[in-house]
Amino acid sequence: MKITQVETIRFKTITNTERDSDGHGHPGPERETTQTLLQIGTDEGVSGYWFGANAQAIDSLVKPAIIGEDPFYREKIWRDLNHRQRLNLGTLSDQVLMSVDLALWDLAGRALEQPVYKLLGGLRDKVPAYASTMCGDDLKGGLATPEDYANYARWCIERGYPAFKLHTWQPPYAGAPDPKRDIEACAAVREAVGPDVPCMLDPYHYYDREAALFLAKELEKLDYYWMEEPMDEHSMSSYIWLCEQTSLPICGPETCEGKMYVRAEWIKAGACDISRCGVGDVGGLTPLMKTVHLCESFGMRCEIHGGGPGNLHALCAMHNGEFYERGLLHPFINFDQPAPWLHEHGELMDDQGFVHVPQRPGLGMNINWDYIEKNKID
Amino acid sequence: MKITQVETIRFKTITNTERDSDGHGHPGPERETTQTLLQIGTDEGVSGYWFGANAQAIDSLVKPAIIGEDPFYREKIWRDLNHRQRLNLGTLSDQVLMSVDLALWDLAGRALEQPVYKLLGGLRDKVPAYASTMCGDDLKGGLATPEDYANYARWCIERGYPAFKLHTWQPPYAGAPDPKRDIEACAAVREAVGPDVPCMLDPYHYYDREAALFLAKELEKLDYYWMEEPMDEHSMSSYIWLCEQTSLPICGPETCEGKMYVRAEWIKAGACDISRCGVGDVGGLTPLMKTVHLCESFGMRCEIHGGGPGNLHALCAMHNGEFYERGLLHPFINFDQPAPWLHEHGELMDDQGFVHVPQRPGLGMNINWDYIEKNKID
Structure with a gap:
């Protein structure tokens, strides 16, 4: 062929x-x-x-x-x-x-x-999802206040999500970044969902070391499950410094260039507790699986960054990633509605919070060819 | 299914x-x-x-x-x-x-x-082989003397092999183990094949540190390509010690238990220059590919241990393993003759020393069912 x-x-x-x-x-x-x-x-x-x-x-x-x-x-x-x-x-x-x-x-x-996860070698046909919010905003009833996050977290748990991740406020929103406000939102969410729901934080990405450590120490008290990328990931030493001082699992790198190679160095150097990678971060499913296998060889989780069919199939062929990242979600957006170019939602989640991998051949995208044909730009 | x-x-x-x-x-x-x-x-x-x-x-x-x-x-x-x-x-x-x-x-x-290497994701359809000898013996005209190795190396290069690996004398053969005799054989082979043929040594596996370092230093002078397992691989510290003192690439671990996990630790600790793994060492092709991906993430070669269709398909879906190990060979044995239970040799090598991966579905074994049926033990 x-x-x-x-x-x-x-x-x-x-x-x-x-x-x-x-x-x-x-x-x-x-x-x-x-x-x-x-x-x-x-x-x-x-x-x-x-x-x-x-x-x-x-x-x-x-x-x-x-x-x-x-x-x-x-x-x-x-x-x-x-x-x-x-x-x-x-x-x-x-x-x-x-x-x-x-x-x-x-x-x-x-x-x-064959569905792709079976070509990789299947492990499971569904993966628990966490609700992953959009970044904070200033929309009334959106994600403008700690209470907004708490309310939305309550809704997500009701919807079936077994875990919840906040993306908090970043510039250009007024007052952002502010580690204290991040923690207020995290505390409100913990209060709302109770002690047993895993909660994660992905805050502003350019805090300094002291602000990152402040976040980590506060999240320890709130029994958070992990934190992602509070500092520029190009400074691996900053992450080693952070990991040495907190029991909060630090998850990364995510956006840092360097594919599986940079993740190998982070693991070797002790710059992360959980590695992180999505198909978009390393150049596809092929290098994602290399990263997953690297992490597995060190007994380390590799939590998958982002949703979509590539990441979903990967998760169904690996054991060292716990959650599917479903989102980004917002109270104003109905994420359960499929994209207009698909006949069917590619990230269907049941009431227990499991996203099911499509059993259709390939990545399983059910493409609406009529829609594409009708809207084609020549 | x-x-x-x-x-x-x-x-x-x-x-x-x-x-x-x-x-x-x-x-x-x-x-x-x-x-x-x-x-x-x-x-x-x-x-x-x-x-x-x-x-x-x-x-x-x-x-x-x-x-x-x-x-x-x-x-x-x-x-x-x-x-x-x-x-x-x-x-x-x-x-x-x-x-x-x-x-x-x-x-x-x-x-x-589909052939298995294409399911993995193909890279190539043939791999250069090295001639890998049996261990030394006391058979006249076999592998009993350094000259025997030299003669056989000459024959192998003539046959098309681009590289040559000695397994030297081990107990119970008289006089074995003896690092000086190992080096005599290695020197005779280098002399026989000239300066451009990659040569490797896999000696007795229970030398002490000093004997292993002696071998390494002598092989540096003979411009050898790598050495495998001169000491018990359960002592990773011995391999760190060895790697620190020689420029000869040290290739391992091979037989040490622990699958991809132990190989990750060796890489992290600097106990090897080249990693090593075959389907039989880690429990199959699935964990072999994990090891290969681990090594790739550290920019390290993983030279594949042993022949057979599992290892051959792996090599055709990876770039960080240079050679197929063809053998074990001996002057008295015609390795080009297929096993009686196969219609066709599974490790066909051309005159340029490339082993070609079978394009037949699966692992590509062309099984002689008549032979098996005829000789079946009920």
Whole structure:
């Protein structure tokens, strides 16, 4: 089988989120936006798909590299693209590598009529989710106050989520960042959900060491389950310093460049208690599984960053990640409604808080081709 | 798909190797022996196979654990068996886990009509091999003298092998172990093959630190490519001590218990320059790939221990292992002749020294069912 087609389909769709000046998503008025779908096709007719792809990078850098390759040679393709990143740092990002790798996994699953997690080697068909909020805002009844977080946490537990993670306030919101206010929100959530629900915090990412340690010590008292990225992850020494002084599990790195390599160094150096990685952070499912296996070899959890089918299939083929991150959630947004380009929600969660992996071939995305065709941008 | 059958077929065959009192193989008179074939069958008719299985452990410990399981749930099955090892250390060995895991990979490949390396994600379809000798002996014209090794190395290079590894003399052979004699053999081989052929040594495994360092320093002068296991691998500190004092790459651990976990500790501690692992050392292809990914995350090679289809498929889905270990070889044995229970050699090597991975579904073993049926032991 050979790759004969590498195409990015663009189509109009609607969204009800908007991004603040720092790039974080919040609820917003419904508006039109553009979505993309990467299609990798073959001479045998079968294709693989991934939503969200950089058309320019795909056309100029990926397509010439992978046309003619066997789509089952994922290691070769990933490695080739990885080596091309060095002189294309600004354009051939890990996100681009992810889109290609996931389309290839989807293709393999579709060709073999198997869900991807079974190709990886299955462990389970459902994973407990935690509710993962959007960052704090100033919307009345949204996530504007500690009480808002508490109310929303109560709602999420009622909905079935077994655990809850706060993303607290970040610039440009007035008063942010403020570690004391972060802790007020965390305390309100703990009070609301009771002592038995695992709670996590992912705060502002550029606190200094002292502020990060303050957060950690307060979260110890609140019996929090972990904290993510309170400081710039490029300073591994800061995380070693933090881990040495707190019993709160520190989970990371997440956004730091360096794929599985940087995670190996963090583990070796004692810069984290729990590692962290999603398909988008390291360039796909292929390197995500390498990171998961690295962590497993050190007896360490690797909590998966972000949702989506790539991360869900990974979680169903590993034991050292406890939760699926479902979100980002907000009181104003109905997350249980599928994206307009899908017939069916890809992250269906039952009343006990388990997200079920689709048993459909490949990544299991049930694509609404009529919608895409109707809204296609030529 | 469900596992409905777990059976060990026993059949008579012939061999021309025999084991010395320490367990090492040498050429011997042709004699009858018993071979086993593990078959894992399913309700959908497809089966997976692996040659060499402990019938008693399979029947008493494995079968009750895996009947009814989905054969694509390799992670679940491996983990379940792994946890059962603790109270069955003497019977449920890593070798038993390997046989089950490889039969499951074979089954997946047969069910999906794909060679296993493509399920893993292919990188290449052939791997350069090194000639790996049997241990030294006292057979005239065999591997009895340094000159014997030199002559045989010359023959191997002529045959196409790009690299050569000596297993030197071990007890019960007279005069063994002797580091000076090991070095005489290594020097004779270097002299015979010239300066450009990578040469490796795997000597007696219970030398003390000083003898191991002597070997390393001499092999530095002979420009050897790596050395394996000159000391008991349970003493990791001895390997740290050795690595700190030599520029010769030290490759290991190989036989040390502890699967990917012990390899993680060796890497972290600086006890090896190159890691080492085969499907038989860690309990299958599933944990082998975890080890490979661990090593890759640290930028480290993982040279694969031993031949066979499991290791060959792994090598075709990884870049951080340079060679396929072909052997064990001896001047008196024609290794290019397939085993009697196979229609075709599973480790075919071309004139350039590349071993080609079978493109047949699963592990690619071309089983001679007539032979097995004819020689079956009821």
